[in-house]
Amino acid sequence: MYKINIAHQAYNFKTLRNLMAKATPARSGDYLAGIGAINNLERVAAQWVLADVPLKQFLNEALVPYEQDEVTRLIIDEHDSVAFAAISHLTVGDFRDWLLSEQATTDTLSAVAPGLTPEMAAAVAKIMRIQDLILVAKKCRVITRFRNTIGLANRLSTRLQPNHPTDDPAGVAAGLLDGLLYGCGDAVIGINPASDNLEATLRLLHMLHDVIERYRIPTQSCVLAHVTTTLKAIAQGAPVDLVFQSIAGTQKANDSFGINLDLLQEAQLAALELGRGTLGDNCMYFETGQGSALSANAHQGLDQQTCEARAYAVARKFKPLLVNTVVGFIGPEYLYDGKQIIRAGLEDHFCGKLLGLPMGCDVCYTNHAEADQDDMDMLLTQFAVAGGTFIMGVPGADDVMLNYQSTSFHDALYLRQALGLRPAPEFEQWLQQNGIFNAANQLQPRSDVPALFKPSLQNIGK
Amino acid sequence: MSDFKKPISAPDPWLSLKQFTSARIALGRAGMSLPTRACLDFQLAHALARDAVNIPLDFSGLEQRLNAQGHQTLSLQTQAENQSLYLQRPDLGRLLSASAASCLQRNTTPTPLDAVVVVADGLSSTAIEHHAEAFLNLLLPELQRKDYRLPPVCLVKHGRVAIGDAIAEHYAARLCIVLIGERPGLSSPDSMGIYFTYQAKSGISTDADRNCISNIHDNGLSYQQALKKLLFLVNEAEKLQLSGVSLKDETSDTEAGHPLKQANFLLV
Numbered sequence: 098m099y100k101i102n103i104a105h106q107a108y109n110f111k112t113l114r115n116l117m118a119k120a121t122p123a124r125s126g127d128y129l130a131g132i133g134a135i136n137n138l139e140r141v142a143a144q145w146v147l148a149d150v151p152l153k154q155f156l157n158e159a160l161v162p163y164e165q166d167e168v169t170r171l172i173i174d175e176h177d178s179v180a181f182a183a184i185s186h187l188t189v190g191d192f193r194d195w196l197l198s199e200q201a202t203t204d205t206l207s208a209v210a211p212g213l214t215p216e217m218a219a220a221v222a223k224i225m226r227i228q229d230l231i232l233v234a235k236k237c238r239v240i241t242r243f244r245n246t247i248g249l250a251n252r253l254s255t256r257l258q259p260n261h262p263t264d265d266p267a268g269v270a271a272g273l274l275d276g277l278l279y280g281c282g283d284a285v286i287g288i289n290p291a292s293d294n295l296e297a298t299l300r301l302l303h304m305l306h307d308v309i310e311r312y313r314i315p316t317q318s319c320v321l322a323h324v325t326t327t328l329k330a331i332a333q334g335a336p337v338d339l340v341f342q343s344i345a346g347t348q349k350a351n352d353s354f355g356i357n358l359d360l361l362q363e364a365q366l367a368a369l370e371l372g373r374g375t376l377g378d379n380c381m382y383f384e385t386g387q388g389s390a391l392s393a394n395a396h397q398g399l400d401q402q403t404c405e406a407r408a409y410a411v412a413r414k415f416k417p418l419l420v421n422t423v424v425g426f427i428g429p430e431y432l433y434d435g436k437q438i439i440r441a442g443l444e445d446h447f448c449g450k451l452l453g454l455p456m457g458c459d460v461c462y463t464n465h466a467e468a469d470q471d472d473m474d475m476l477l478t479q480f481a482v483a484g485g486t487f488i489m490g491v492p493g494a495d496d497v498m499l500n501y502q503s504t505s506f507h508d509a510l511y512l513r514q515a516l517g518l519r520p521a522p523e524f525e526q527w528l529q530q531n532g533i534f535n536a537a538n539q540l541q542p543r544s545d546v547p548a549l550f551k552p553s554l555q556n557i558g559k
Numbered sequence: 560m561s562d563f564k565k566p567i568s569a570p571d572p573w574l575s576l577k578q579f580t581s582a583r584i585a586l587g588r589a590g591m592s593l594p595t596r597a598c599l600d601f602q603l604a605h606a607l608a609r610d611a612v613n614i615p616l617d618f619s620g621l622e623q624r625l626n627a628q629g630h631q632t633l634s635l636q637t638q639a640e641n642q643s644l645y646l647q648r649p650d651l652g653r654l655l656s657a658s659a660a661s662c663l664q665r666n667t668t669p670t671p672l673d674a675v676v677v678v679a680d681g682l683s684s685t686a687i688e689h690h691a692e693a694f695l696n697l698l699l700p701e702l703q704r705k706d707y708r709l710p711p712v713c714l715v716k717h718g719r720v721a722i723g724d725a726i727a728e729h730y731a732a733r734l735c736i737v738l739i740g741e742r743p744g745l746s747s748p749d750s751m752g753i754y755f756t757y758q759a760k761s762g763i764s765t766d767a768d769r770n771c772i773s774n775i776h777d778n779g780l781s782y783q784q785a786l787k788k789l790l791f792l793v794n795e796a797e798k799l800q801l802s803g804v805s806l807k808d809e810t811s812d813t814e815a816g817h818p819l820k821q822a823n824f825l826l827v
Contacts, residue, residue, distance in 0.1 A: 125647040261580055266823035268580040274825060275576065275584035307826050428742075429646045464608035464743045465646055465682050470601070493583020493593075493601065500744035502605075505583075510591035540591050545572050550825075557575060557824045 099146045108142040113150070114160045117216070118400035119143035120223045122440055126388045126401045126431035133400075144224050148190030152181075155216045161397045161407075166348045167358055172214050172410045181212025189220045196221065196233045196451075203238050210237075210453035215346070215406035218448040222402065227440065230447040231483040237450035239486065241418045242377025243317045243338065245283055245523040247486060248455050253518035254487035255509045256421070256457065257282035260498035264291045266304060272492050273308065274550060279506030280513075280534055281490035283524035284419055284457065285339060285382060287319040291498055295329050298322040306336035312549060315523035317374075317418070319382050324356055324364045331367045338373050339382040339418060340364045346407025349395035358414070365415045376523075379418035379455075385409070386423040387441050388431030401431060402441070406448040413452055419487060420454045422446070424476075425462035426501055435472025438462060442476050446485055457487035461503040470494075470502075477504060481512045488512075513538055568594040579824075581746060601745070607685075608743035613642060616684035616740075618714055624692055630699060631711035633666060635659035635726075639717040652719035655726075659715075663729050666710065671731035673707035674793075676738070679718030683740030685749040690775055691738050694751070694782050698736075701790060707734075720769070724759040734793060735759040741773065751775040753785060755792050757802035768803040 099110035110116040118132040120143035127133035134140035156176065161169050178185075183205070187195060195201055222230065240248040247254050259272030269288060276282055286305055290297050298320050305318035317338040320327070324342040331337050342361060345351055361381075368380040390396040390404040399407075405422070412420045422445035425438040432438045442458050449456035460477045462468040477488065494505035512518050519525055519538055528534040532547045541547075546554055568589040577585055586597040593601075622632045638654045639645035645652050655663070676698070678691050695712065702709060710730050715722050720737055727735035735756040743750065753772040756764055770792050775785045791810050796802045 129648060129650070259582070261582070265579070268582070270823045270825045271576040271579040271584055272582045274573065275571075275582075278571070278573065304823060304826065311826065430649050433647055464605070464745070464748075465612045469605065469609075491582075492580075493586055493597065495583050495601065495604075495745050497580070497582045497744075497746060500742070500747075502745065505593070507586070507588065507591065507593045514591060540588065543569065543572055553824050553827065554573060554575070556827045 099150075101142050101146050103142045103145060104138055106138060106142065108139065108146070110143060110146060113154065113158045114398055116143055116147055116150070117160065117220060117223070117403050120147045121400045121402055122223065124387070124401065124431070124437045124441065125429060125433040126391055129430050130391050130396060130401075132398065147220055148188065148193075148224055150189050150220070152187050152189065152192055152217050153185060155214050155220070160216055160399055160403065161347055166397070168346060168348055168351070168407055168411060171358060171414060172407070175414070176214060177211035179212070180209055183209055184212065189217075189224065192217070192221050193224055193229065197229060201233070201236060203236050206237050206451070207453070210451065213452055215410045215448065215452060216403060218451045219403040219406035222444045222447055225447070227443055227479065230443045231479060234447045234450045235482070235484040237484070239450060239453055239455045241379040241455045243374040243379055243418050244376060245315045245521040246376060247284060247418065247521055249522065251518060252521060253481055253485065253509065253512055254284035254521050255281045255490040256284040256419070256487055257286045258288070258489050258491045258496065258503070259286070260289050260491070260496055262291055262498045264297050264301060266300070269301070269304070270308075275492055276490050276506055277314070278533060278546065278550070279490070279510065280520065280528050280540065281506045281509060282314070282316050283521040284487035285317050285319050287321055287341070287382065289321045289499060293322050293326055295326055298326050298330050299333065299335050302330055302335045302337060313527070315527050321384075324360060328364055328367060331371065336373065337368055337371060339380055340368045341382045341384070343384045343389070344408050344411045345385065345390045345393070345395070346404040346411070347390050347395050347397050347399070349397065350390035350393045350404070351411070353393035353395055358411070361411070361415055379416055381415045381417040382419045382421070383412045383417050384421045384423050385412070385445070386427055387445065388427040391431065392427065402444055405445055406452075409449050409452045409454055412454055418455065419457055420449055421457045421459055421487075422449070423459040423461065425466060425468065426459065428463050429466045432466070434467035435462075435469070435475070438466065438468055439472060439476040439479065443479060443483060446480060446483055450484075455486045458485055459489050459503055461489070461501055463501050473502070473504065477508055477512065478515070481516055481518060510540065604745040604748075607748040608745055611683040611685035611740070611743040611748040614684055615642070616680040616687055616716070618716055621678075621687070621692065622714060625695065625712060628696065630695060633662065633711040633713045635662060635713055636716040637718050637722055642717070645717040649719055652717055653721040655722065663726070668710065668730060672710055673732060674702055674709055674734035674736060675713065675723065675727045675730055675732045676702070676709060676736045677713045677715060677718070677723040677726055679715040679720075679722060679737060679739045681718065681740035681752075682742045683749060683751075685743070686740035686751040686776070687738070689749045690751040690782070694738065694775070694785065697782055697786050698789070701786065720754045721761070721764065723754065723756065724764050725761040727756070727759040728761050733758060734796065736789070747774070747776050747779060749776050750779060753789055755789060755796070755802055757796040757800065770802050770806055770808065
């Protein structure tokens with residue numbers, strides 16, 4: 098069925114799953130899994146075949162069997178055929194053309210989103226160039242709310258990530274204040290705890306709540322503990338704004354994370370019950386990343402980009418405030434170099450946005466990847482041009498707890514200057530009222546700290 | 560044009576916060592970007608980390624130094640033939656090359672041994688270059704004091720942690736101790752880790768079966784602290800006949816010097 102003769106070679110791709118893997122732009126994880134194209138010709142042959150596959154085929158041929166996998170069941174059972182009707186006659190190749198056409202407006206794309214499956218989004222991404230991924234994603238608009246409004250046009254939000262190797266309260270506070278004074282933190286103030294235990298999680302949750310309340314910061318907090326830890330914290334009356342969880346695109350991978358759809362539902366309901374959002378009730382924060390299923394040996398023969406897109410089906414069920422693809426954290430055995438990391442980040446953003454998710458990107462790398470700050474600048478810039486929802490803000494781009502390089506407060510300010518991107522409106526107003534930003538969203542000249550924080554700094558002396 | 564006299568880059572008026580964290584805070588700014596000094600500071604740290612990953616370990620130098628101190632060695636390599644393959648195929652870094660396998664075959668012992676000590680370059684040659692010899696000089700006499708029978712110290716090029724399993728299995732050794740270069744962070748390009756496995760089995764032992772002593776470098780865990788932890792694990796493993804998640808390191812961390820929790824100045 099998936100056959101082609103091309104450049105004097107006959108190709109016969111046995112299954113849609115096999116075809117998807119072969120059509121994927123080269124990345125080390127698919128070779129580690131033994132499923133990548135063996136050469137450039139095979140890859141392009143697969144892309145030609147994939148372009149002729151009708152979108153409907155993805156509803157008929159599950160890439161992971163329906164009976165074995167609750168993510169597949171979620172995708173099929175909750176597919177919106179009415180929304181799909183407008184594009185149901187298209188092939189993958191036609192779909193690419195349609196996405197790039199004037200017909201695909203922001204409103205049309207939003208209307209079609211519930212009719213798209215992750216596999217359709219992944220498939221079309223495989224035959225799109227970087228400029229296509231950017232252009233189409235930029236047309237998508239996804240707006241979410243908790244205590245502020247994330248995702249408006251010409252806005253870029255930031256997660257303030259003041260991690261500390263021992264969760265020392267003053268150490269966390271120092272990173273947190275540094276970030277706020279650089280205008281960072283409207284997406285969330287989110288801490289990765291050094292140890293995933295209830296006591297540490299409770300301590301950090303209370304601290305973030307108290308800081309947000311005392312300084313009246315229009316944002317939300319999150320402690321990125323396992324969902325079961327957060328559920329226990331809620332049961333103990335802790336002030337939980339956003340529930341965090343890492344998610345993946347197969348049931349087996351989610352099993353290895355110790356989660357399933359019921360558990361996520363339980364957590365979402367528990368957070369909704371607290372009713373802590375003032376402007377909206379998007380109360381989930383998910384993180385994903387290509388390669389996570391393979392690293393749990395749970396990729397089920399799927400290529401890592403398709404696995405990743407399927408994680409977005411899990412995310413979309415729970416109406417998250419934020420979804421973050423942590424693109425370069427996983428290491429060179431999945432994404433070898435800057436080129437692979439950049440493309441993966443833009444694919445993930447595109448697929449997420451197309452499916453209706455508020456996609457951020459942890460533009461990041463580890464020291465054993467063939468990547469450096471220049472590569473990150475390229476992804477950072479392209480992600481922002483594509484209308485990316487949020488990026489990370491880590492002091493000096495160096496996370497001293499997780500030991501990897503992400504983006505800095507200065508990086509976000511670079512994008513604000515270069516592309517005229519503003520923070521979420523409520524947070525922008527807070528920054529301006531407190532003299533952190535001026536009316537043009539530039540950092541105010543400083544000989545002293547803003548009045549709001551002056552007493553706290555005087556407490557510690559010099 | 561008095562503007563010319565103004566400083567071009569500005570420090571942040573909250574430098575005092577640096578006392579609370581090793582994070583790169585209060586970096587100042589040039590416009591709204593990183594000032595030159597902070598920018599080059601980062602590049603320096605990254606250069607050290609990259610070199611730790613990519614500059615090959617001088618195995619023959621290490622071997623000569625160990626031999627000169629009376630430690631026998633055996634040089635082995637994995638199926639990851641080059642650095643690029645090593646980084647992209649962790650599975651190959653867990654398998655001995657054909658020549659290494661036959662080298663081991665020529666070095667058999669008639670009876671089971673007690674422990675093997677393996678040194679692998681891992682992700683930081685600098686870590687092994689800086690710390691392996693000094694640590695072995697502390698460790699090997701302790702193992703000999705226990706009357707443990709050991710094969711030569713196995714030096715493995717392009718090795719992952721699990722490469723120790725095959726070596727332990729070959730010598731039918733109960734205890735497997737792997738010294739390996741850890742993934743370098745910006746602040747610790749030369750961090751060495753030790754992985755300890757009881758009854759290691761190639762292809763069967765997993766991370767859950769191992770105990771890890773991490774962060775051994777000049778600003779991290781000292782050799783003495785690491786040795787104390789390792790010997791504790793060895794003794795407990797011999798008693799309990801297991802290692803991994805069920806074997807807890809109960810040595811105190813206080814000497815590792817975590818400062819006392821400090822009050823949060825934002826909420827005073």
